[in-house]
Amino acid sequence: MNETDFIAALRALPLHPGARGLKDDAAVLDIGSEILVLTHDVLVEGRHYLPSQDMADVAWKLVATNLSDLAAKGARPLGVLLGHMLGGDDARFLAGLDEVLSHYGVTLLGGDTVAGDAPRSFGLTAIGAATHTPVPSRAGAQPGDALWVTGTIGAALLGFEALRSGTGDPAAYTRPLARLPEGETLAPHVSAMMDVSDGLLLDAFRMAEASGVSLAIDSAAVPVGEKARSMDCLTWGDDYELLFTLPAETPCPVAATLIGAVEPRGFAPLFVDGEAVANPQGLGYVHR
Numbered sequence: 001m002n003e004t005d006f007i008a009a010l011r012a013l014p015l016h017p018g019a020r021g022l023k024d025d026a027a028v029l030d031i032g033s034e035i036l037v038l039t040h041d042v043l044v045e046g047r048h049y050l051p052s053q054d055m056a057d058v059a060w061k062l063v064a065t066n067l068s069d070l071a072a073k074g075a076r077p078l079g080v081l082l083g084h085m086l087g088g089d090d091a092r093f094l095a096g097l098d099e100v101l102s103h104y105g106v107t108l109l110g111g112d113t114v115a116g117d118a119p120r121s122f123g124l125t126a127i128g129a130a131t132h133t134p135v136p137s138r139a140g141a142q143p144g145d146a147l148w149v150t151g152t153i154g155a156a157l158l159g160f161e162a163l164r165s166g167t168g169d170p171a172a173y174t175r176p177l178a179r180l181p182e183g184e185t186l187a188p189h190v191s192a193m194m195d196v197s198d199g200l201l202l203d204a205f206r207m208a209e210a211s212g213v214s215l216a217i218d219s220a221a222v223p224v225g226e227k228a229r230s231m232d233c234l235t236w237g238d239d240y241e242l243l244f245t246l247p248a249e250t251p252c253p254v255a256a257t258l259i260g261a262v263e264p265r266g267f268a269p270l271f272v273d274g275e276a277v278a279n280p281q282g283l284g285y286v287h288r
């Protein structure tokens, strides 16, 4: 069973309405006075980071990737709960955790600590407060809307290669940034929004499926890390940029690039340069 199959099977279990059918970046919990936004992500040695990496980078990435899901819902972080496995360079992990929490002005709520052998994994739950209702979802894209993305797609891939070769800047891979200010600015305007974690094309496919529309992407319009390897950049993932749709007449209120359009559902959820993409296979990263 791969990640997609497992999540599909989870959808048959009793789901909270705030789980949004397990088809969104985070759960949305209306508790009356506030709307909480909740997300959890895990990093695994060898899968999400290299065993040789500085554990300070791992702590940074663990927090940033979770905050990215809050950003995609326009939420402001309230705090985090950490699931920690002792046995690596725990002092460096603590230093990186201090650094990333200070950077985002976020504080610890709690967590759990265990010891274990490599390959170790680390979990984090991030809790945020919605800044705008309705909280943006992946499901609201409307035919006629414009499709936008922040930042450079494939920067993480190039950062990963820089880390492995020891030449160039690995920061886009080792120290991704959560687009919290952009997410908050965008939330009142977008019809749909998500972060790009598994690859632009796979995540666009998921947005199209959730919204019941087709997304048409002009691949040449996407700002990629390396033009000659555009397809690698569009499918590798780990970029943590925001992918969103805006009504055609709405000016984009943040720095971002127009990369396509929302169309009524055609015979595929995704069209890349006019070519129908009916199957998500090969569009991005899926755990298996």
Ligand SMILES: Nc1ncnc2c1ncn2[C@@H]1O[C@H](COP(=O)(O)OP(=O)(O)OP(=O)(O)O)[C@@H](O)[C@H]1O
Pocket (backbone or CB within 6 Å): 007, 010, 019, 021, 022, 023, 024, 025, 026, 027, 040, 041, 065, 069, 197, 198
């Ligand atoms: N083990 C699990 N138990 C419950 N819900 C899960 C589990 N794994 C995934 N989900 C849910 O499935 C949906 C999709 O998850 P996914 O991990 O693809 O989203 P994401 O966090 O935005 O992406 P990424 O993990 O790549 O950052 C979310 O609603 C998530 O909460």
Ligand SMILES: Cc1ncc(C[n+]2csc(CCOP(=O)(O)O)c2C)c(N)n1
Pocket (backbone or CB within 6 Å): 041, 042, 046, 047, 048, 049, 050, 197, 198, 236, 237, 238, 285
């Ligand atoms: C050492 C190493 N680091 C990174 C990658 C690439 N990668 C792994 S998971 C993922 C998507 C986000 O994960 P998730 O869906 O769990 O949030 C990506 C792009 C790799 N193959 N090897």
Ligand SMILES: [Mg+2]
Pocket (backbone or CB within 6 Å): 024, 025, 068, 069, 072, 194, 195, 196, 197
């Ligand atoms: Mg996400």
